[in-house]
Amino acid sequence: MRAVRITEFGGPEVLTITEVPDPVPGENELLIDVSRAGVNFADTHQTDDSYLAPAKLPLIPGSEVVGTTADGRRVAAMTGSGGYAEKAVVNKYLAFDVPEGVDDVSAVALLVQGMTAWFLLKKITHFQAGESIVVHAAAGGVGSLAIQLAKSMGAARVIATASTREKRDLAISLGADVALDPATEELDKAIIEANGGKRVDVVLEMTGGRVTNESLKSLAPFGRLAFYGMASREQPKPVTLPALMSHSTTVSGFWLAHAFRTPAALHQAFAELSAEVEAGRLKVLSGGDYAMSDVAKAHEDLRARRTTGKLVIDPGK
Structure with a gap:
């Protein structure tokens, strides 16, 4: 599969597109075909190794995805890394069913942000x-x-x-x-x-x-x-x-x-936020839908504070 991988720490220039083996889900994990991956400011810290949790190389960044499972479930999910890819493995307890009235960008935005x-x-x-x-x-x-x-x-x-x-x-x-x-x-x-x-x-x-x-x-x-x-x-x-x-x-x-230790609270939060979006009371701002090949530009724009709302990358492009 295609993925964004870093083999050295640094700025957006270290983000490279490469072919890597498909991930294999283990016990209590789901394999997701990723339709959109979220981009967060924390990803820029992870890329230059200034994040709270130290990163290990090589690394596929990205902590949130939305897509479908093998049995056709549409889910949004959080993962410590590995999101910038065509496929991602996630903890099944950190995967949330996405209501029909919530689009991909909104679904990803309701995760970390x-x-x-x-x-x-x-x-x-x-x-x-x-x-x-x-x-x-x-x-x-x-x-x-x-x-x-x-x-x-x-x-x-x-x-x-x-x-x-x-x-x-x-x-x-x-x-x-x-x-x-x-x-x-x-x-x-x-x-x-x-x-x-x-x-x-x-x-x-x-x-x-x-x-x-x-x-x-x-x-x-x-x-x-x-x-x-x-x-x-x-x-x-x-x-x-x-x-x-x-x-x-x-x-x-x-x-x-730290909230990952309380899956019930995470599911409550996602359900309440999704309901607000479906009811039209909560508007998610799309800050840019980047091709995966433009991931470095997404990081550049985010670090330069040129963006508003939620940034995502499309692994299919």
Whole structure:
């Protein structure tokens, strides 16, 4: 089969198309003919070996796929690697039946990105109706879904940040009440002003650096910041426990891989998200349907923040 494989760590240039043997499913595994594979920012970290989990070479990247099994089931599934290929083997407990009303791009988007948004809101920050929330990287895959989910959960005010006017307009169209440029000087004060002069209850943050630092300063007492990525590749300042205590704030980290230990919660999340898509209440943004031969460009576009929504690759092209 055709697959994208890396034999050395680096940037998009190390992604190469090659012929490899078909994978063979083992016990409690499914073999899937892949129709679309998702592309996530985490894949760029995996490619240059800066991800939370160290990678081993040679490697076929890709952590999410949608396709069909030998018995004709249409499923979306998560896998640690191996997604950028014509066929993939997945744990059967991490495969989710896709309803007829959910297209391939949406099905893939509801995996890593949709479930990340779901867990951040429902399990990590315990977001409640009537609270205010800041969604950074709001035009991205997680952010665009988190805006809509927060609104449907009764958010009093959704404050989005995005790097361009077009992305900020997109965030507003998805339901954000206001959108800010994260490069704004004294971002903490801008966030508070955007919330009517009040500090905010929840921040979903995956940028790092000064954005994290200033977001922390915008939190209200009992406010919660969930850190789930570092797209800038810049470490934020260390957080001290006395500083958290002085404002009764919480900082939590989230990595979706830990949710793999709770398949029931994953199935609940996928079912709820799918129902929202089928009902028209949750819109998945297609950020680009790339041929597998253009996978390097997909990574380049993602790293340069030229994209919005969900990126996928088509293994048949």
